[in-house]
Amino acid sequence: MEFKNNRLRLGGISLFLLSLFVVFPNVVLAGNDSGLDLVTSLIIATVIIVFGAVIFVADNLLQLESKRQMEGKDIKIDASLFPKDFKVSSDKLPTYIPRDRYFHLNRGFDINLEGKPENKILETPNVSNYSVLPTDFYGLAPIPKIVPDEGSSVLAGDELFFDKRSPEIKFVAPVSGEFVGIKRGPKRAIHEVNFLADKEIKYKELPAVDLETASREDLVNFLKKYGGWVHLRQRPFDTIPDPEDVPRDVFISTFDTAPLAPNLNFTVKGESAAFQAGLNLLNKLTDGSVHLGLDGRGEEMPSEVFLNAENVEKYWFKGQHPAGNVGVQIHHIKPIKKGDVVWYLHPHDVIVLGRMLTERRYNTERLFALTGAEIKPNAYVRTRPGANVNEVLSGVEFRDDNVRIVSGDVLTGDRKERDGFLGFFDDQVTVLLEGNYYEMFGWLLPQAVRPSLSKTFPGFLFPDLEYTADTNTHGERRAFVVTGQYEAVLPMDIYPQHLIKAVMTNDFERMEGLGIYEMSEEDIAICEFVCTSKMPLQKILREGLDIVNE
Amino acid sequence: MKDKLLDTINKFEPDKKSSPFLWTLYDGLHTFLFAPNHVTKDGVHIRDNMDLKRTMVHVVLLLQLCYLFGTYNIGHQHFLAIGEYTGFLEGFHLKFLYGFWQLLPIFIVAHVVGLAIEFYYAAKKGHSIEEGFLVSGALIPLIMPPDIPLWILGLSVAFAVIIGKEAFGGTGMNIWNVALLSRVFVFFAYPTEISGDGVWISGFENLELPNTAVEYGWVHLTLFNGIFDYFGLATFDPGWYVMDGFTGATPLSLGFQGGWEAITEVYTQSAMIWGTIPGSIGETSKPLIIIGAVFLAAIGIASWRIMAGMLIGAIFTGLLLNLWGATPFMTVPWYHHLYLGSFFFALAFMATDPVTAASTERGKWIYGFLIGFFGMIVRVINPAYPEGWMLAILLMNTFSPLIDHLVLRKNMQKRLASA
Numbered sequence: 018m019e020f021k022n023n024r025l026r027l028g029g030i031s032l033f034l035l036s037l038f039v040v041f042p043n044v045v046l047a048g049n050d051s052g053l054d055l056v057t058s059l060i061i062a063t064v065i066i067v068f069g070a071v072i073f074v075a076d077n078l079l080q081l082e083s084k085r086q087m088e089g090k091d092i093k094i095d096a097s098l099f100p101k102d103f104k105v106s107s108d109k110l111p112t113y114i115p116r117d118r119y120f121h122l123n124r125g126f127d128i129n130l131e132g133k134p135e136n137k138i139l140e141t142p143n144v145s146n147y148s149v150l151p152t153d154f155y156g157l158a159p160i161p162k163i164v165p166d167e168g169s170s171v172l173a174g175d176e177l178f179f180d181k182r183s184p185e186i187k188f189v190a191p192v193s194g195e196f197v198g199i200k201r202g203p204k205r206a207i208h209e210v211n212f213l214a215d216k217e218i219k220y221k222e223l224p225a226v227d228l229e230t231a232s233r234e235d236l237v238n239f240l241k242k243y244g245g246w247v248h249l250r251q252r253p254f255d256t257i258p259d260p261e262d263v264p265r266d267v268f269i270s271t272f273d274t275a276p277l278a279p280n281l282n283f284t285v286k287g288e289s290a291a292f293q294a295g296l297n298l299l300n301k302l303t304d305g306s307v308h309l310g311l312d313g314r315g316e317e318m319p320s321e322v323f324l325n326a327e328n329v330e331k332y333w334f335k336g337q338h339p340a341g342n343v344g345v346q347i348h349h350i351k352p353i354k355k356g357d358v359v360w361y362l363h364p365h366d367v368i369v370l371g372r373m374l375t376e377r378r379y380n381t382e383r384l385f386a387l388t389g390a391e392i393k394p395n396a397y398v399r400t401r402p403g404a405n406v407n408e409v410l411s412g413v414e415f416r417d418d419n420v421r422i423v424s425g426d427v428l429t430g431d432r433k434e435r436d437g438f439l440g441f442f443d444d445q446v447t448v449l450l451e452g453n454y455y456e457m458f459g460w461l462l463p464q465a466v467r468p469s470l471s472k473t474f475p476g477f478l479f480p481d482l483e484y485t486a487d488t489n490t491h492g493e494r495r496a497f498v499v500t501g502q503y504e505a506v507l508p509m510d511i512y513p514q515h516l517i518k519a520v521m522t523n524d525f526e527r528m529e530g531l532g533i534y535e536m537s538e539e540d541i542a543i544c545e546f547v548c549t550s551k552m553p554l555q556k557i558l559r560e561g562l563d564i565v566n567e
Numbered sequence: 568m569k570d571k572l573l574d575t576i577n578k579f580e581p582d583k584k585s586s587p588f589l590w591t592l593y594d595g596l597h598t599f600l601f602a603p604n605h606v607t608k609d610g611v612h613i614r615d616n617m618d619l620k621r622t623m624v625h626v627v628l629l630l631q632l633c634y635l636f637g638t639y640n641i642g643h644q645h646f647l648a649i650g651e652y653t654g655f656l657e658g659f660h661l662k663f664l665y666g667f668w669q670l671l672p673i674f675i676v677a678h679v680v681g682l683a684i685e686f687y688y689a690a691k692k693g694h695s696i697e698e699g700f701l702v703s704g705a706l707i708p709l710i711m712p713p714d715i716p717l718w719i720l721g722l723s724v725a726f727a728v729i730i731g732k733e734a735f736g737g738t739g740m741n742i743w744n745v746a747l748l749s750r751v752f753v754f755f756a757y758p759t760e761i762s763g764d765g766v767w768i769s770g771f772e773n774l775e776l777p778n779t780a781v782e783y784g785w786v787h788l789t790l791f792n793g794i795f796d797y798f799g800l801a802t803f804d805p806g807w808y809v810m811d812g813f814t815g816a817t818p819l820s821l822g823f824q825g826g827w828e829a830i831t832e833v834y835t836q837s838a839m840i841w842g843t844i845p846g847s848i849g850e851t852s853k854p855l856i857i858i859g860a861v862f863l864a865a866i867g868i869a870s871w872r873i874m875a876g877m878l879i880g881a882i883f884t885g886l887l888l889n890l891w892g893a894t895p896f897m898t899v900p901w902y903h904h905l906y907l908g909s910f911f912f913a914l915a916f917m918a919t920d921p922v923t924a925a926s927t928e929r930g931k932w933i934y935g936f937l938i939g940f941f942g943m944i945v946r947v948i949n950p951a952y953p954e955g956w957m958l959a960i961l962l963m964n965t966f967s968p969l970i971d972h973l974v975l976r977k978n979m980q981k982r983l984a985s986a
Binding site for chain 2: 128276352354355421423427428429430432447449451452453454455456457458459460461463467468469470471472473474486487488489490491492493495496497498499500501504510511512514515527529530531532542545546547548549550551553554555556
């Protein structure tokens with residue numbers, strides 16, 4: 018669709034200019050005898066327009082016909098007479114990227130921060146406190162039913178709690194050890210389910226599953242019972258999928274473009290078998306296919322784990338953040354329409370599912386990137402989601418005390434205290450400076466270089482400059498004034514500002530029409546970062562998602 | 568030093584509940600001096616360094632070029648009417664200080680009235696002062712004739728800010744461009760006081776009467792002349808009077824009466840481009856405005872799409888009118904139209920106001936094009952008022968939500984059709 022629009026636009030503009038060139042000399046030379054008269058020039062202009070129209074119609078018919086003939090075959094042939102894009106020369110692609118599965122996203126914004134993780138694994142920290150955080154899951158009832166008694170010992174993979182509305186979906190213990198109790202938040206909601214872990218993690222042995230013979234129902238029950246199900250997330254709404262729904266497709270993004278993101282090529286090293294097993298499992302669960310979004314930026318070849326994956330549709334994406342977001346990739350591969358349900362997973366969650374089959378145990382171990390300029394060294398540690406923040410960070414040095422610890426990246430992560438726990442879906446810890454200071458004339462003459470989309474700062478001249486960012490808002494909240502800013506960083510055919518306004522005015526029809534089903538908080542986060550009016554876009558979008566979900 | 572100042576200022580914080588007006592004033596000053604110490608709460612943990620104050624101040628900074636030239640040009644036109652120091656740089660100090668003394672009250676009245684209303688509403692509604700009036704306040708003096716009576720100016724600013732902005736909910740909510748609303752108020756509410764060619768030249772009771780003498784006050788004759796005397800410079804002379812046959816007509820009104828020939832009889836092409844012609848205070852110097860426009864577009868504060876659309880629209884309409892050619896004004900070639908009147912000022916600073924313009928990218932092209940189209944129509948075909956941008960922009964302000972609606976509807980239909 019997009020190509021056709023571009024082509025039409027190109028054609029329209031060139032026709033307009035052509036006819037202008039015919040009319041123009043006539044006007045300039047109106048007084049002279051050499052100028053064409055009005056009638057002649059109009060006739061010429063009409064001839065050009067008619068000729069152009071005939072070519073366009075013919076071209077479109079040509080494409081329709083080729084499309085009809087190619088129907089059902091897995092070959093894409095562009096039968097058009099015109100170039101596909103405005104670009105004069107197309108991207109030079111590395112040999113491993115097929116052109117017909119390649120998307121170049123022009124809009125987006127990379128926040129280039131200091132403190133990127135090196136490809137190095139630090140000594141595994143000795144973590145004894147773990148917790149599962151029910152608040153990590155959207156759509157979960159605030160007070161789930163806890164299964165084990167306080168003080169009892171559990172194995173990794175033992176049943177821990179469930180939501181009373183869907184009791185068959187179990188949340189399981191990530192480690193073996195003693196269940197030491199829960200911590201409640203406001204309104205008695207359970208915020209933490211805490212463990213004291215054993216030194217050596219003991220796993221509950223899961224039953225063997227043969228993918229060849231097992232039915233879809235068997236697999237669903239297996240995942241629900243042994244804790245794999247909650248690693249799946251559904252779009253729209255980012256909730257745990259309803260077991261009744263069969264997803265249209267499954268999407269996995271294999272690269273992360275968020276600020277200071279971990280390098281997934283490095284963190285999945287050696288997990289080929291588990292990753293492939295997870296993909297095979299997912300293939301059994303969907304009617305459609307499993308789509309893999311690969312890094313097409315060409316700076317680094319994706320890991321063998323992703324490149325050699327089978328039973329998947331591979332797509333390549335090039336662009337700045339949020340090109341690596343699964344929501345953006347879904348939008349370009351096969352957009353979510355009203356009523357559609359698709360699933361998405363982080364590659365590490367695919368590996369967890371795969372290990373349930375290959376190792377026959379619930380093992381969530383993964384590499385976490387310790388990032389941010391306020392800690393040294395910036396590298397990876399091997400631990401699990403739910404590990405205690407303080408213990409995970411025991412091996413690094415802090416540059417300052419006035420810091421904020423975030424589980425996840427700086428755009429979408431959750432703020433954690435020192436005694437907090439890493440998020441369930443995270444694979445990154447970011448430490449950044451708190452910005453609770455006054456800055457004299459900070460709005461006019463900032464005293465530090467900071468990342469910004471705005472070209473009123475000279476930063477855009479130095480794209481390789483790494484910034485240290487802090488949590489200061491750099492201004493107060495205002496009404497919407499600036500326009501076009503969100504669109505400039507969101508590579509989707511969506512009008513984020515109008516979507517947010519539709520949520521604010523509670524306009525159900527507009528929210529749907531403007532594509533709220535395709536959006537998630539992580540996709541709009543970059544818009545929230547660049548917002549001049551300092552609007553809390555993620556919060557507003559979540560309110561909208563909650564409204565349409567009801 | 569900074570901490571000391573901060574401590575001192577913090578000591579004076581008035582109570583927000585008992586004296587909201589004082590607190591608003593205090594808060595406005597505080598956030599002006601210091602970017603606040605707010606940190607991000609939920610959502611993103613880091614924020615872009617850009618905020619509304621910085622956005623607005625860049626427009627104001629680029630308007631300073633127009634202010635500088637406008638100040639000088641008030642004096643220059645005054646002396647052209649007298650027939651003394653007609654060279655561009657002759658009597659520079661006289662022209663500049665004359666213009667400064669004429670512009671200063673206009674600037675002060677516009678800001679005092681506008682900011683007072685802004686502060687009052689901020690205190691009443693209990694929010695901090697919004698930056699919207701920074702730009703409006705800087706624009707309003709530039710689009711007024713130099714000879715405007717101050718009470719009319721004050722009234723127009725009050726009208727624009729109260730009816731045009733606060734009634735809709737403040738900065739970001741207004742439908743019409745605030746600065747243009749004040750100008751249009753002047754034009755429609757006081758047509759007699761502000762009509763004719765005399766308003767473009769300041770310093771004379773009535774330009775049309777022969778031998779009208781200049782009006783100098785104590786400041787010119789005693790203060791300025793005293794200083795000039797001391798340095799041995801030329802001084803203001805209370806015996807000057809208007810040169811015979813000088814009308815002060817703008818190129819546009821000449822063009823309306825007699826086409827391109829009538830314009831070039833009085834003004835040279837370069838004078839019209841460089842801006843040494845009568846007109847509203849800040850609109851005359853095209854190169855300086857173009858610098859501002861290019862800069863604003865380059866740093867992304869003003870939409871280049873609106874500017875390009877408006878340029879295309881004006882050229883297109885100019886060509887059409889040239890083809891028609893029914894009146895002398897219609898035969899003025901389209902490329903001359905670009906530097907007549909306030910086309911570039913409207914293009915750079917008025918049409919691009921993000922609040923009142925179309926907010927979708929496609930909408931911006933349409934919006935700009937239609938302003939160009941209607942502006943030229945109003946300028947050339949309208950019998951009463953030979954300048955169109957003010958009315959065209961206000962008209963399109965009214966229709967910009969409709970343009971956006973159509974663009975969004977297309978997007979929505981595409982999505983819903985495929986569902």
